[in-house]
Amino acid sequence: MIRSELVQKLVDENPHLHQRDVEKIVSTIFEEIIKTMAEGDRVELRGFGAFSVKKRDPRIGRNPRTGESVAVEEKHVPFFKTGKLLRDRLNGK
Amino acid sequence: MASNTLTRMDLSEAVFREVGLSRNESADLVESVLKHISDALVAGESVKISSFGTFGIRDKSARIGRNPKTGEEAPITPRRVLTFRPSHLMKDRVAKGNKG
Numbered sequence: 001m002i003r004s005e006l007v008q009k010l011v012d013e014n015p016h017l018h019q020r021d022v023e024k025i026v027s028t029i030f031e032e033i034i035k036t037m038a039e040g041d042r043v044e045l046r047g048f049g050a051f052s053v054k055k056r057d058p059r060i061g062r063n064p065r066t067g068e069s070v071a072v073e074e075k076h077v078p079f080f081k082t083g084k085l086l087r088d089r090l091n092g093k
Numbered sequence: 094m095a096s097n098t099l100t101r102m103d104l105s106e107a108v109f110r111e112v113g114l115s116r117n118e119s120a121d122l123v124e125s126v127l128k129h130i131s132d133a134l135v136a137g138e139s140v141k142i143s144s145f146g147t148f149g150i151r152d153k154s155a156r157i158g159r160n161p162k163t164g165e166e167a168p169i170t171p172r173r174v175l176t177f178r179p180s181h182l183m184k185d186r187v188a189k190g191n192k193g
Binding site for chain 2: 009010014021025047080086
């Protein structure tokens with residue numbers, strides 16, 4: 001399923017809403033999640049999962065082509081942990 | 094650390110603010126979005142949201158695990174797990190926003 005298919009499903013379920021409103025709803029939700037993580041905060045959606053930010057320590061990396069060492073700065077990466085309910089549903093429970 | 098955790102309520106509040114639906118309907122739509130994503134995944138489909146990321150399903154085969162406390166061996170049954178691959182846009186914004 002891709003974004004446009006998700007929008008279409010919601011449009012089909014909500015005939016009183018314009019497609020552009022549904023698109024706005026969907027982009028608002030995903031934008032809020034990214035914005036929250038960009039501020040270093042967590043997003044917790046019970047039953048679905050939680051988005052959080054993990055810190056990666058600085059390290060000495062290597063250019064795989066030349067073998068040269070390069071300093072890699074500390075960085076922060078997005079992380080998703082599946083919620084219990086969804087994890088159980090994926091396994092037919 | 095767990096200062097400003099965003100929840101369903103905050104998402105529906107954002108939809109209410111940005112789109113102008115009622116609070117109730119905004120909450121229902123947030124729920125529908127999560128439900129459609131979950132249903133697709135449960136059906137074995139991956140879900141690709143452009144500029145956000147991709148949720149995928151991986152099959153894990155059975156293996157012998159160990160109870161880390163007792164050291165006892167325990168069989169782990171085959172199972173399906175969810176993976177999330179953030180988009181470049183998300184990675185960049187999260188990296189930039191948390192810099193320094």
